[in-house]
Amino acid sequence: METEAIPFARPSIGKEEEEAVLRVLRSGWLTTGAEALAFEEEFAAFLEGPPLPSPAPGKPPLPPLRALAVNSATSGLHLALEALGVGPGDLVLVPSYTFTSTAEVARYLGAEAVFVDLRPGTFHLDPGALERILARLSKGLPPYPQRGGCGPRGRPRALIPVHYGGLPCDMGALRDICRRYDLGIVEDAAHSFPSLIPGADLGDAAGPAAYAGTLGDAGVFSFYATKPIATGEGGMVVTRNQALADRIAVMRSHGIDRTVWNRYTDRGASWYYEVIEAGFKDNFPDLLAALGRVQLKRAPVLLERRCAIARRYDEAFGEERRFLIPPTGGGDARHLYPLRLREGGLKRDEFIRELQKRGIGVSVHFIPLHLMPYYKKRYALEPEDLPESLRAFEQVISLPIWPDMGEDRVERVIQAVKAIAG
Numbered sequence: 001m002e003t004e005a006i007p008f009a010r011p012s013i014g015k016e017e018e019e020a021v022l023r024v025l026r027s028g029w030l031t032t033g034a035e036a037l038a039f040e041e042e043f044a045a046f047l048e049g050p051p052l053p054s055p056a057p058g059k060p061p062l063p064p065l066r067a068l069a070v071n072s073a074t075s076g077l078h079l080a081l082e083a084l085g086v087g088p089g090d091l092v093l094v095p096s097y098t099f100t101s102t103a104e105v106a107r108y109l110g111a112e113a114v115f116v117d118l119r120p121g122t123f124h125l126d127p128g129a130l131e132r133i134l135a136r137l138s139k140g141l142p143p144y145p146q147r148g149g150c151g152p153r154g155r156p157r158a159l160i161p162v163h164y165g166g167l168p169c170d171m172g173a174l175r176d177i178c179r180r181y182d183l184g185i186v187e188d189a190a191h192s193f194p195s196l197i198p199g200a201d202l203g204d205a206a207g208p209a210a211y212a213g214t215l216g217d218a219g220v221f222s223f224y225a226t227k228p229i230a231t232g233e234g235g236m237v238v239t240r241n242q243a244l245a246d247r248i249a250v251m252r253s254h255g256i257d258r259t260v261w262n263r264y265t266d267r268g269a270s271w272y273y274e275v276i277e278a279g280f281k282d283n284f285p286d287l288l289a290a291l292g293r294v295q296l297k298r299a300p301v302l303l304e305r306r307c308a309i310a311r312r313y314d315e316a317f318g319e320e321r322r323f324l325i326p327p328t329g330g331g332d333a334r335h336l337y338p339l340r341l342r343e344g345g346l347k348r349d350e351f352i353r354e355l356q357k358r359g360i361g362v363s364v365h366f367i368p369l370h371l372m373p374y375y376k377k378r379y380a381l382e383p384e385d386l387p388e389s390l391r392a393f394e395q396v397i398s399l400p401i402w403p404d405m406g407e408d409r410v411e412r413v414i415q416a417v418k419a420i421a422g
């Protein structure tokens with residue numbers, strides 16, 4: 001009997017999701033409307049709600065978190081940078097070890113991406129490397145000293161840290177550097193719903209915990225098909241900065257001053273609107289919002305199932321196979337399970353081929369962006385210019401970790417890895 005292939009990822013979709021989508025299909029209103037609004041409110045409430053402790057006594061309350069649904073995390077990152085005023089001549093600092101969205105949004109706005117290497121032994125951008133690059137730029141030097149100086153020139157304006165695989169970055173260190181160099185922060189939390197960070201310092205209005213995505217000027221989540229909560233395509237921007245939220249709300253729907261839902265429900269003047277900017281078409285339809293609302297409700301259960309798989313993998317593979325050194329001792333959405341391959345063992349590509357032969361879906365997160373033809377050429381970069389990103393790329397593969405895998409599939413993955421690794 002042929003054994004069933006195990007896909008790398010698979011969304012957890014049940015009856016409740018089906019019924020929610022059917023309800024919208026039958027309602028007569030498919031695009032952005034009441035469902036999207038409810039999803040935004042529920043999403044913000046989740047990130048502000050229990051188990052978060054209340055602010056320390058004597059600290060002022062934080063401004064309310066606003067959530068804005070968009071058609072992808074890529075759009076959300078773009079809108080957040082746009083609202084921060086990023087434009088031509090500006091530099092946006094990003095890890096090289098990420099998906100292309102994180103950097104391409106800078107290029108949409110005519111700004112340039114500056115790649116920052118990983119902190120050794122982790123999947124996170126290195127605050128030390130960030131600081132060295134910023135110090136060089138502030139002296140009018142190019143960001144990298146290699147070959148007499150390479151990389152783009154310009155004015156550093158924003159940082160996009162990536163909470164890789166759901167594991168939160170050291171936001172305390174990054175916020176401190178960004179404050180000193182006057183950089184905006186847009187957290188790429190595409191993988192991180194939900195990653196609770198115990199001990200997160202919110203600075204002015206400190207609370208002893210916060211969710212990844214709520215610690216920068218804005219945070220962006222993805223609902224792409226493989227993500228922790230999935231609607232096929234979609235994303236959410238969250239921010240406590242009300243001016244930023246207002247700008248994003250207008251720019252995500254063509255730069256029009258009123259939403260189509262508002263025009264539909266305001267019978268007094270339903271046809272009238274004004275275009276106040278040349279905006280974009282980035283709104284999130286109700287059909288998907290209905291799906292998102294159910295996934296949001298199920299998020300804690302889906303997280304617990306991924307955590308149980310990760311615990312079993314940890315037990316089977318041991319500490320030395322893990323590349324993770326949680327810098328915050330914090331929560332982890334467990335979107336990915338990265339496995340470090342043993343030095344001197346099978347090389348990555350061969351290891352992957354062996355897993356695929358056994359019907360195990362596998363992926364690589366990420367091919368560093370400074371290796372990509374477009375950026376390599378544009379910024380005259382060589383692979384060794386960011387050695388830690390290169391090392392992680394060569395040593396790490398991602399194993400399946402989806403909520404409905406079940407114990408049998410998890411054990412099959414473990415047996416396959418053990419058989420190949422010897």
Ligand SMILES: Cc1ncc(COP(=O)(O)O)c(C=O)c1O
Nearest residue numbers: 072073074099101190222223224
């Ligand atoms: C780190 C990271 N950022 C951003 C994105 C973009 O997400 P979306 O597909 O929702 O635009 C992805 C998608 O895989 C990602 O992995």
